[in-house]
Amino acid sequence: MNMTRQPLILEIKGNSLDDGPGIRGVVFFKGCPLSCVWCHNPESKSPKVEISYDPEVCIACDTCIETCPEKAISKENPFFIDRSRCNLCFECVENCPSGALERVGLDMDVHQVLDVLMKYESFYTSSGGGVTLSGGEPTMHMEYISELLKQLKARGIHTLLETCGHFDLERFMAVVYPFVDTIYFDIKIYDEDEHRKYCGKGNKRILENFKELNRLSQKGAIELVPRTPLVPGITDTRSNMEAIAGFLKSLGIKKAQLLSYNPLWHKKNYKIGKESMFIHDPLMNRFMDTRKVEQCKDIFKQSSIFV
Ligand code: SF4
Numbered sequence: 643m644n645m646t647r648q649p650l651i652l653e654i655k656g657n658s659l660d661d662g663p664g665i666r667g668v669v670f671f672k673g674c675p676l677s678c679v680w681c682h683n684p685e686s687k688s689p690k691v692e693i694s695y696d697p698e699v700c701i702a703c704d705t706c707i708e709t710c711p712e713k714a715i716s717k718e719n720p721f722f723i724d725r726s727r728c729n730l731c732f733e734c735v736e737n738c739p740s741g742a743l744e745r746v747g748l749d750m751d752v753h754q755v756l757d758v759l760m761k762y763e764s765f766y767t768s769s770g771g772g773v774t775l776s777g778g779e780p781t782m783h784m785e786y787i788s789e790l791l792k793q794l795k796a797r798g799i800h801t802l803l804e805t806c807g808h809f810d811l812e813r814f815m816a817v818v819y820p821f822v823d824t825i826y827f828d829i830k831i832y833d834e835d836e837h838r839k840y841c842g843k844g845n846k847r848i849l850e851n852f853k854e855l856n857r858l859s860q861k862g863a864i865e866l867v868p869r870t871p872l873v874p875g876i877t878d879t880r881s882n883m884e885a886i887a888g889f890l891k892s893l894g895i896k897k898a899q900l901l902s903y904n905p906l907w908h909k910k911n912y913k914i915g916k917e918s919m920f921i922h923d924p925l926m927n928r929f930m931d932t933r934k935v936e937q938c939k940d941i942f943k944q945s946s947i948f949v
Pocket residue numbers: 693709710711712713714715723727728729730731732733734735
């Protein structure tokens with residue numbers, strides 16, 4: 643097997659029901675070219691290794707405070723760990739009896755990832771499932787995912803890629819596209835300036851990539867599913883819903899997914915020592931009202947798009 647430069651793996655799930663058809667193995671990669679302010683996996687944004695602390699699991703034994711050679715841990719610190727002092731030696735993680743401290747980001751080569759995924763093969767085959775690559779953004783690691791997808795296809799496994807769409811299309815077509823069955827493609831915000839404001843980059847490349855993949859999808863070469871995460875006051879506005887629905891309709895698309903808002907990212911942000919924007923915004927701190935989700939769906943249905 644040709645080994646390629648390794649990204650960090652955030653997590654591998656063996657039996658997800660949420661990331662495509664059937665029961666699926668899911669590989670979450672670290673690193674993303676966008677920086678969406680509401681990212682529901684904030685620990686996947688950075689491609690680098692991080693340390694995480696979960697106060698709900700901590701039993702306050704103080705072992706880590708005594709163990710840390712850099713004196714980076716203290717109860718007075720609102721995030722418990724002073725990341726500017728921490729050198730990521732992970733001595734505290736090794737000695738924590740409760741699992742409250744964790745290393746975020748695993749060094750795993752393609753072979754190791756495959757070994758984990760294939761333990762669940764019978765689930766995939768018996769349920770019409772397969773393996774999903776998610777993130778972070780898997781296409782930040784084109785050569786690596788190319789090899790992984792190729793190995794999965796050689797074993798007859800259905801492959802699905804979840805992407806933010808911000809990638810080098812030429813490279814993607816050369817090394818990733820041949821091994822993907824389905825693409826879940828995020829179109830979060832249609833307006834270029836709003837996209838830059840909330841996602842850190844404009845969306846020209848994303849929309850162009852989507853159009854090209856849709857052209858191939860219309861020929862039956864691949865399944866392409868556009869998805870929009872619903873975020874209160876940012877992506878779920880009438881103007882954004884109408885603009886995305888209109889864009890999809892103009893491309894002849896009949897099916898899309900709207901993902902209801904999940905506020906758990908605030909806790910995840912805290913665990914990796916990040917202040918959450920919108921922490922005091924009530925709409926951002928609860929699950930989305932089903933009526934609001936239905937209103938968004940209705941806008942898509944008015945454009946004859948099934949959601
Ligand atoms: S990883 Fe090392 S330096 Fe960082 S908090 Fe833990 S023990 Fe201290």
